Amino acid sequence: MRLPKVRELKEAIKSLFSPAYTSDFPRKPHIPYERFRGRPYFHEEDCTGCTACAQVCPAKAIEINDEIKGALAKRKLTVHWDICIFCGQCQANCLTAKGIMLSREFDLATTEKREDLKQTIEKEFVLCESCAEPIVPYDQYVWVAKKLGPLSFTNASLLLFYLRSIGLALKERIHPGPGSKPAAINRSTRIKTLCPRCRREAVLKS
Template sequence: MKYPKLRELKEAIISLFSKPYTLPYPKGEFKPFTGYRGKPVVDEDNCVGCETCANVCPPNAIVFSDNTETGIRTITRDYGQCIFCGQCEEHCITGKGVKLSDELFDLSCLDRSVLVEKQERELILCDNCNAIITTRDHMRFIYDKLGPIAYSSVLNLSMLNQRLKITKSDDTDLEITDELRRKNVFNVLCPNCNRKVQVKILS
């Protein structure tokens, strides 16, 4: 039989009289330390559905799907795949759309589907080709950030017209029929269609 080394014996005796290094959770209360990175929590009022967090999420725990029929973007966050790296919080364009909380161990579950959250945001689509421009909340965030300068963009002016109902959406003068015309500069157009109209205006 081998005898324990003196160093190991000393450590065993010390640990008998010292406090445990591990937390008693889940038997006891979990007290997160400063800078603890737990489950990301979305702030619905400050998330504009811009896609940035999905682009920086290393394990693809955040994915987006756009439906041009319904005009809805669905953001799916699967916290079963999250590695709590904090990239989504760090790169969020509003700075408040998602924050890491101090929940972590409470994510333990038997049914992984309970860890999936979904959000929906309205899309802005091109009146001509139905291409996705961005979400309406994202565009509003840009207005607020830029102030009046935002209206130097013809797209934003057309959206302002639409919002203030200066032109009606069913206005036959603005209807895009077979091809884009100069008057269609007042429609909500994607950059590609807008470029075609601008070329017509200049020619």
């Protein structure tokens, strides 16, 4: 039988009299270290609905569904915790840096159904004021307008959203609602919020 090396014996004796390196989980709650990558959560107020997180997710754990039915025009963003690999790419590449953030939750054991392990948020779409087609989520438009500040005044659509975000433009003025009749495109249409197709037409006609 080989005798233990002196160094190993020393370590064994030392560990007998030192506190445990592991936590007492599950008897006591375990608090992971500060930068631990746990379950990601959307933070609705900071998310613009831009979908950048879904595009960079290597596990395809973020699902995007655009629902455009009659009076409904919204984008649904769902993070599936059963597919997530906790890599943190969504948080690192989030447009606002706070729209989706990893928590320190690590204990995902549950009796819930797998398909229930998810979080879904919804974002209202901006609709074209001419044809009522969805353009981008409203929060994304406002985010861009605020980011540009006075520079957004060079773009009619962004200007309207900027004014709306500071309470100087009425919602109805710039949001006709889904299912509205397409408005005639003329010179004055240029100062409305338009989808790329109607914008091209308005520019050509003016």
